[in-house]
Amino acid sequence: MYALVDGNNFYVSCERVFRPSLIGRPVIVLSNNDGCAVARSDEAKALGIKMGQPWFQCKAFEESHSLVALSANFALYGDLSDRMMAVAGSFAPRQEVYSIDESFLDFTGVPGDLVPICREVRARVLQWVGIPTCVGIGPTKTLAKLANHIAKSAERKPGSYPVALAQVCHLGAMVKAELDAVLAATAVGEVWGVGRRIGAQLVEAGIKTVLDLVRLDAMTVRRRFSVVLEKTVRELQGTPCISLDDAPPPKQQLMVSRSFGQAVTKGVDLASAVTEFTSRGAQKLRQQQSTAGALVVFIRTSSFRAQDLQYSASITMPLRRPTSDTALLVAAGLAGLRLIYRKGYRYAKAGVMLVDLQSQEVCQGELDWFDENDPLPSPIPAHEQTLVNAGQGGRDRTRLMAAMDEVNQRFGRGAMQLASAGLEGERRPWSMKQERRTPRYTTHWEEMAVARC
């Protein structure tokens, strides 16, 4: 049996841990640049605010309904997530952390009734971390996900499901008639793996509820739709097709991109953004002990600004050899930027993708030689190449990167960086708008919560 433990309105719940006055009020958390709502409290959902709705469209609720809107505080959410995962994980032999607010627990081999165990999981996460959760239990991951959805609905919307299913719902423990009734009351679009597109196609074909879907023949589904949906149907029927992944493999690609806080026109500002994004990417790369074989850099204007001239471009920069060296990757990124940058546009976003990732253990050997008349010069400037190629150089660079990561770990992100990243403030006109961010209570000494008697 699997259990899915999922934080309720996670970002909002994190904010409420340190500001209990927000409990009971409509609260939303905004995406980067305070762009749109990415988390909503139940009260905010009741106001009709949709997931992903632009902030300027719901701003009026601030006045009319005392809506509280906060900038995303990922330092806080990430830290509370780690704590929540640790507490939940202590209950089962295996755990897969699926996203910032969800983890699957694998109870295979654990004796006894899982419902009281999962109630205890819920209670302990609430007491030790302060985050309310719901738990769904089922013989497959898809059924556990569905059970979680039902547990949440039963808690939020009384009357939608039997009260007994609220907060903790065990689909594997139900008798058939009871299970069928619950599945018949759940829309097909709520199933994990059924998105907007396939959901609409299913409804069109008369398959409206989960019960309709679970009663289909898996092979027919494969023929009429896809093997992906076939797996989903088999999972709903109780046959596990998606295994628990408690040690996810390293990422195959890494992306760092941001929309800018304000439109950017100057190349030098784009260069500072590309430097920063590439540096972040290189750091992530070293964290998972990978190297990148190529780097994609892209810039684009805002498609929402119809009155602006539109431009979007990207370029793939192959690296001479796979690397995780910040300076080399940034050099490639900036060389790419030079090739795609055009004057006269109001840029809204830039990003860097690191691709062709492989383990840093793998290292293709190469003879060191340079031909000044090389008709296809490498994108990496010659002086950078000599830096790494010069005998000891490789090892020294690795130590340099390790030292940089350590400094930034200890003194905060950005404590040590490349000069082309620019300094805070006017040298970084592209930096994110975050006007409503709460303190990073648990990760920054100077922002720690103060208790007053």
Next chain:
DNA sequence: TCTGGGGTCCTAGGACCC
């Protein structure tokens, strides 16, 4: 004025191989 930032998997089709 103002619209996020990441990821994965699968399939089809083309190029190429023997």
Next chain:
DNA sequence: TCTGGGGTCCTAGGACCC
């Protein structure tokens, strides 16, 4: 007139997830 039967690898695009 008649033109095989396997493979692999790569890329682009679509669908999904949070």
